[in-house]
Amino acid sequence: MVKTSRDHEESLNVNYRNASKSKLKETHKDILPSVNWHITKKCNFNCKYCFARFNDLEGILPKEVALKIPKQLKNLGVEKLNIAGGEPLLYPHLMDVLKESKKCGLTVTMISNGSLLNENNIKEMSPYLDWIGISLDSCDEEIQYQLGRGSLDHLSNVIKKTQLIKKYGMGLKINTVVTKLNMNEDMTQLIHKIGPDRWKVFQVMEREGENQNSVKPLLITSEEFQHYCNENDMVLENDTRPKFESNELMRESYLMLGPQGKFFHSSNGPIEYIDTDPLDLASSIDNVPFDDEAFTKRGGFYRWNLGETHMENNCRDSQNLVISEEI
């Protein structure tokens, strides 16, 4: 049978996974090589489905504590640190954390709503960030607005920022949440035009204590989500396909650190923090529930050092992007 590039990607993933797992065995037998750190609860958007509000937390993690986290994760065997929020750009010590994380040898990625990104900060962060992911749910500004994203300018802003991310040589990811408002959309043309390296598509999720008051009218069934997946399956520029994550697939497949530097999970509904000392993460990692099979199943392993490859190749040719403001 002729092997396609996709087969090649899958086999790379399997090899990579096996290599990662055996390396991890020397450090911690269960830990996944990727951690999502919700570095702040602050956000300038108010998405109705947001399940990372951390309503019960106050204050921010002091810089001296935050800077001790990347090295600890690296020592535990973590390879990739994904900085999320809230909106990470609202964490005042973000640049220091990015620099420290890169210095420790981590692959560093960040998820942003995109609104605060500009050419200056993208350029400043680019030596320390391998990937930037931006949230984009719809081709329709009105739907973005109804979801709580931006002031009828989210789509046009995101398009501009994605071009800058490419210009400065980082991997580009688009995150899309499928809700009642956008479940019948075909995003494939827009995604083709933007040309991300990775497209992640999530089924909207209810999380008790975080969003249950606002998310209910947006919830969709697994059949509705599957319909969206079928309609939006496509081959990206790099010959990979979108990663579709149902509520079921997301369950226990992320290793998550909260804004106060404590591991947390939501296996039983609401967020539960593990009794963690942010200066001693190793002592609590055994108590964090996660399912490494689910991590693999949701496509958690991928060539995340792609960003470094981009940097080696210097800036990508953004001239090839023909993106009109109207899409």
Ligand code: SF4
């Ligand atoms: S941009 Fe992200 S963190 Fe902010 S409200 Fe929306 S989903 Fe939540």
